Amino acid sequence: MTTETTFVMIKPDGVKRALTGQIIDRFERCGLTVRDMKMARASQTLAEEHYAEHKGKSFFEPLVNFLTSGPVIAMALEGAEAIGVVRKMVGATQPKEAAPGTIRGDFCHMGYDRAAEVIGTMPNLIHASDSPESAARELALWFGDSEGFKDYSRCDAELF
Numbered sequence: 744m745t746t747e748t749t750f751v752m753i754k755p756d757g758v759k760r761a762l763t764g765q766i767i768d769r770f771e772r773c774g775l776t777v778r779d780m781k782m783a784r785a786s787q788t789l790a791e792e793h794y795a796e797h798k799g800k801s802f803f804e805p806l807v808n809f810l811t812s813g814p815v816i817a818m819a820l821e822g823a824e825a826i827g828v829v830r831k832m833v834g835a836t837q838p839k840e841a842a843p844g845t846i847r848g849d850f851c852h853m854g855y856d857r858a859a860e861v862i863g864t865m866p867n868l869i870h871a872s873d874s875p876e877s878a879a880r881e882l883a884l885w886f887g888d889s890e891g892f893k894d895y896s897r898c899d900a901e902l903f
């Protein structure tokens with residue numbers, strides 16, 4: 744099993760809906776270690792860089808506007824196969840397709856709403872790196888060359 748570090752971000756809708764604690768709780772419960780974390784407001788440049796792979800798509804400009812619309816919580820999470828594990832925990836991109844038990848599946852329907860069918864694809868609470876290359880790029884983009892807090896272990900580390 745490979746130990747990986749992935750980049751995870753609670754998007755402005757997750758912060759505004761006060762879901763930060765519940766979302767981080769899920770990652771802690773599944774054994775991931777928080778190596779870095781900060782609240783930040785993405786600049787236009789940072790948001791465009793973060794979603795550079797989507798440049799040219801019809802939703803790119805609204806996506807950048809959405810990401811800069813409020814503060815986010817950025818995290819570096821470490822654990823066994825962390826990149827794939829976190830993507831599974833996050834769920835499908837489109838909230839209405841996200842399975843129950845996933846973060847998007849469980850929380851995107853609350854409020855403004857799957858039932859009312861007004862929820863689109865964009866406010867889907869959370870971002871997670873989709874590959875080792877994305878993780879390295881995104882961690883560098885958001886945390887610079889900081890290695891984060893590597894000087895501690897979880898008290899239950901030997902169980903994982």
Ligand SMILES: Nc1ncnc2c1ncn2[C@@H]1O[C@H](COP(=O)(O)OP(=O)(O)OP(=O)(O)O)[C@@H](O)[C@H]1O
Nearest residue numbers: 802806835836863864865866867869870871872873
């Ligand atoms: N067709 C679309 N219309 C509107 N917004 C979209 C659309 N497709 C994607 N998005 C938005 O752009 C983000 C990036 O899309 P991507 O295809 O990378 O999905 P993802 O990898 O599941 O999400 P993320 O990169 O945020 O973790 C999505 O999370 C969503 O907010």
Ligand SMILES: [Mg+2]
Nearest residue numbers: 870871872873
């Ligand atoms: Mg993506």
